[in-house]
Amino acid sequence: MRLFVLMILVVAGGRLHAAVTDGLVPLDRAEYRLEMHVIGGLGATWYTEPPSRYSNERIFTGYNGNARIMWHPDHLLGVGLMTGYQVFSLERFSPGPDNDLVQETKMQLGSIPIHAVFEMQGPYVRIGAGIGMYVLLSQLHEGDAITYSNSLAFGGSAWIGYAFTLSDRLRLGPDLVVQVISDRGIGNVSAMVTVQIDLLSY
Amino acid sequence: MNLRLLIIGVMMAVSGCVSELEQVLIPEVDRSMIVGTERIIDTTKRDILDGVYTTDESQTTVQRFGTVLSVRLNANGTLSIYAAQGIHTMLLEGGLRNDSAIYVGSWRSINSPATGSITVVIRPDEGGADVSRGKATSNLVLRCRVRTGNGSDQALVLRWQAKLTDDLRNFHIIAHRGGGRNSERLGVSENSLPMLRLAPYLGATGVEIDVEVTKDGIPIVFHDPSFTPRTVQGSYIMGSVASYTYQQIRQHVRLVNGEPIPTLQEALQTIIEETPLELVWLDVKQPSVTAAVLEACLAAQTTAQLRNRTVEILLGIPTAAILQAYRNANVDGKDRVGVLCELDPQTARSINARVWAPRFTDGIQRSEAEQMRQEGRRVFVWTLDDRAFMSNYLQERYRNGLLYTGVLTNYPTLLAAILYASKVTP
Numbered sequence: 001m002r003l004f005v006l007m008i009l010v011v012a013g014g015r016l017h018a019a020v021t022d023g024l025v026p027l028d029r030a031e032y033r034l035e036m037h038v039i040g041g042l043g044a045t046w047y048t049e050p051p052s053r054y055s056n057e058r059i060f061t062g063y064n065g066n067a068r069i070m071w072h073p074d075h076l077l078g079v080g081l082m083t084g085y086q087v088f089s090l091e092r093f094s095p096g097p098d099n100d101l102v103q104e105t106k107m108q109l110g111s112i113p114i115h116a117v118f119e120m121q122g123p124y125v126r127i128g129a130g131i132g133m134y135v136l137l138s139q140l141h142e143g144d145a146i147t148y149s150n151s152l153a154f155g156g157s158a159w160i161g162y163a164f165t166l167s168d169r170l171r172l173g174p175d176l177v178v179q180v181i182s183d184r185g186i187g188n189v190s191a192m193v194t195v196q197i198d199l200l201s202y
Numbered sequence: 203m204n205l206r207l208l209i210i211g212v213m214m215a216v217s218g219c220v221s222e223l224e225q226v227l228i229p230e231v232d233r234s235m236i237v238g239t240e241r242i243i244d245t246t247k248r249d250i251l252d253g254v255y256t257t258d259e260s261q262t263t264v265q266r267f268g269t270v271l272s273v274r275l276n277a278n279g280t281l282s283i284y285a286a287q288g289i290h291t292m293l294l295e296g297g298l299r300n301d302s303a304i305y306v307g308s309w310r311s312i313n314s315p316a317t318g319s320i321t322v323v324i325r326p327d328e329g330g331a332d333v334s335r336g337k338a339t340s341n342l343v344l345r346c347r348v349r350t351g352n353g354s355d356q357a358l359v360l361r362w363q364a365k366l367t368d369d370l371r372n373f374h375i376i377a378h379r380g381g382g383r384n385s386e387r388l389g390v391s392e393n394s395l396p397m398l399r400l401a402p403y404l405g406a407t408g409v410e411i412d413v414e415v416t417k418d419g420i421p422i423v424f425h426d427p428s429f430t431p432r433t434v435q436g437s438y439i440m441g442s443v444a445s446y447t448y449q450q451i452r453q454h455v456r457l458v459n460g461e462p463i464p465t466l467q468e469a470l471q472t473i474i475e476e477t478p479l480e481l482v483w484l485d486v487k488q489p490s491v492t493a494a495v496l497e498a499c500l501a502a503q504t505t506a507q508l509r510n511r512t513v514e515i516l517l518g519i520p521t522a523a524i525l526q527a528y529r530n531a532n533v534d535g536k537d538r539v540g541v542l543c544e545l546d547p548q549t550a551r552s553i554n555a556r557v558w559a560p561r562f563t564d565g566i567q568r569s570e571a572e573q574m575r576q577e578g579r580r581v582f583v584w585t586l587d588d589r590a591f592m593s594n595y596l597q598e599r600y601r602n603g604l605l606y607t608g609v610l611t612n613y614p615t616l617l618a619a620i621l622y623a624s625k626v627t628p
Contacts, residue, residue: 051437053456091438100453107438107454138438140450147450149441151428184431 034200035078037068039175043190045088052091052107054099060089062110064177064190068117076122082115082130082157088188106141113179115157123165124173130157134181155181161194169198227351228389229308229319236296236306241279246336248275250329251303254626255344255360263348263358266290266316271360272622273344277478281305281322282403284619286589289313291615292320293403298334301326309348312387312404312615319349320358329362366622370407373599374481374608375617377406378585379425380469382612391433391457393423395464395472401479405618408481409473410518410584410610413466415491420448421466421498427487433458444488466495470502474511482515483542483559483582483610489527492517496533503538516542516557525549542582547574555579557608562586566598571605582608592617596624 040063047058066084090108095101112135119128134155140147161175175192242248252274259269268287275281283292294307303324310317322344324330329342342362349355379385379392381401390396393411401409412425422443426433429440435456439446446455451463464472466484473479486495499515506513517539519525525545528536543555547570550558558574559582560567571581586592586609599606611617 047437049435049437053436053454089437102453105454109437136440138440140438140446140454142450147446149439149445151430151441184437186437 031072032074032202033072033198035068035070035072035080036197036199037070038195038197039066039068039084039177039192040064041175041177041190041192043086043088043177043188045186045188047089048185051089051109052093054093054101054105055091057091060091062087062089062188064192066113066192068119070117070119070121072121076120078119078121078128080117080119082117082132083113086111086113086188086190088186103143104141106139108139108141110137110139111135111181112137113155113157117157124163126159126161126163126175128159128161131155136181136184153181153184155179155186159192161192163194163196171196227315227317229317229349229351231306231308231319232321233295233306235321236299236304239297239299239304241295241297242275242303242333243277243279244336247298247333250333250336250338251275251281251342252366253342253362254364254366254623255342256363256626257358257360261358262356266348267358270363270623270626272366272619273360274366274618274622276403280403281307282405283309283320284405284615284622286616286619286623288316289613289616289619291404294320294322296322298330301331301334303330303333310387312384312613315387316351318351321347364625367624370621372604372607373621374408374582375406375614375621376408376410376481376483376582376584376608376610377401377404377614378410378610378612380409380411380423381406382614383587384615385459389459391459391461393425393464393469394457394459394461395469396459396461398469398472398479399476401614402477404614405616406479406614408479408483408514408608410483410485411466411469412485412487413491413495414443415488415494416446416448416451417444418447418449419491419494421491421494422448422451423464423466423469425487429455431458434463435460466498467501470498470515471505474502474506474509474513480513481608482513483518484516485518485520486524489523492524492527493531493533496528496531496536496539499539500533500535514540516540518542518544518559519549519553519555520544525553528553544584550574550579551577557582559584559608559610562591562595566595566606568598568605575603575605580607581605582610584610585612586610586617587612589616589620592620596621 043062043064045060050056050058064086068080068082070078070080072078087110093105115130115132117130134153136151138149157179159175159177163171163173165171172195175194177190179188255271257269267285272284281294289312292309294305296305305322309320329339332339344360346358347355348358381397384404385392411423413421414424428442439455540556542557542559543550544559557580562583574581583606595606
């Protein structure tokens with residue numbers, strides 16, 4: 001199974017890379033840039049097992065708000081850091097005949113990704129990948145009481161995006177982001193809007 | 203189209219990376235065969251049936267179970283059979299009917315998914331009549347029919363060879379985390395009440411259980427300091443155990459096989475009232491809960507006395523922090539709680555520990571163990587999972603008398619099989 005998945009990922013990665021690099025136009029080789037990407041959007045999260053014992057739901061919608069600081073040297077490849085906040089799922093449960101709850105309960109799982117990221121970036125199309133930690137954030141609301149807890153998990157992300165140039169220092173476009181936190185059985189696909197701001201060029 | 207492929211790819215990647223428990227197969231057992239049988243509870247009859255049995259090399263089951271199997275009737279009349287080869291355990295129910303004995307049940311390997319059903323018959327002329335009359339015999343033959351996972355039947359004939367090793371009462375087979383690696387094969391979670399109920403039938407005479415503490419100071423039986431997919435279901439309740447109250451944990455958390463997390467009090471009560479286990483080793487994980495654990499031990503001792511049960515409950519001292527907490531604990535009667543010290547011999551002496559328990563990687567420590575024995579302390583070793591190491595420690599025990607009198611293991615079935623048959627295969 002794992003070998004099969006690996007093969008699919010390798011083939012998919014190769015095709016994506018080919019598709020993107022075909023459309024890349026080399027940047028001005030003399031330019032070094034520091035960019036900030038502000039990314040926000042909606043996502044679908046998939047759990048391998050239901051996240052609560054009160055429901056069999058495994059697919060949820062949530063939202064993401066992330067930022068990447070990217071340094072692009074004299075090369076197509078940029079490196080940087082990504083962080084932000086995202087909500088994977090939120091469920092509300094009421095006491096009823098099919099559960100043993102005694103009060104209104106809300107459960108939420110979010111995360112703060114802290115990733116080292118790499119990105120191939122042309123004037124329009126970008127592909128990137130990140131790897132690092134997720135600070136998983138759990139909220140348990142029982143009536144008026146809220147219990148917070150957190151945990152660390154390893155994970156990875158990958159994205160493909162397109163940028164429309166708005167001005168010399170500003171670009172805007174859609175991103176499709178995929179995230180996997182494998183040891184927790186969590187996958188996420190998000191449709192995002194990315195604003196790229198050139199902070200510094202030299 | 204591409205988006206759909208991407209989502210499928212992500213799902214497969216997630217599924218491919220998560221370590222899932224193997225499916226636990228439950229073999230079908232035909233209980234109609236044991237209708238009308240009478241369980242063997244009488245200890246005289248039980249002693250007759252208990253023993254080391256051998257099989258003929260030519261039998262097709264030899265590759266699976268080996269040639270030496272140990273048979274032991276449990277206090278509740280169920281029959282356990284242990285085989286060191288492949289680490290097999292069998293649990294059967296049934297009893298005497300007329301002059302025959304009939305048992306049905308299942309067999310299972312502890313280190314593979316292999317499982318199936320088994321039927322055991324003792325004919326009147328092959329010891330059945332003697333057992334039913336309580337008359338000792340060495341002419342016992344157990345005729346077994348072993349059904350494998352693919353539905354094929356194989357014959358297994360077990361012939362009584364010798365009594366089980368004599369000094370079972372002086373030696374403890376202690377199942378790690380309530381049952382050891384059996385939790386992966388039997389569909390019950392480590393440190394759960396069902397695991398504790400099952401442990402004796404896997405060969406354990408004692409259990410080691412782990413004690414964590416909730417936000418409101420309740421000692422619970424749980425190994426890790428945090429909730430992770432290794433131990434619990436779901437994704438919302440995660441992170442530090444100490445973030446949640448006992449009520450929240452009871453309400454929202456289930457162990458990987460669906461059981462609630464028991465309190466220490468519930469676990470001790472279950473051991474006392476529902477099992478024949480003779481020893482409990484409490485592995486305290488947080489110093490802050492030490493006093494509460496001592497109080498739970500004292501309460502459990504009272505319960506055991508009321509139930510006329512002999513269960514030794516030992517407070518484990520695994521770290522300097524727990525040692526300090528034990529010394530500082532201001533609990534009336536704490537000297538009545540036996541202590542098992544995992545630290546050095548001097549520390550064990552300083553707290554008058556009943557048991558000194560070094561880890562096996564320190565090697566067989568003859569002089570220290572002998573000194574402990576002379577001081578009236580027992581010596582246990584942890585955690586032995588390898589057959590060769592188990593045999594080494596057992597042989598050391600025979601060479602030097604009762605030097606090591608307890609072994610903590612993830613494979614109580616393997617240790618039981620080796621120990622019980624040590625007269626035949628020393």
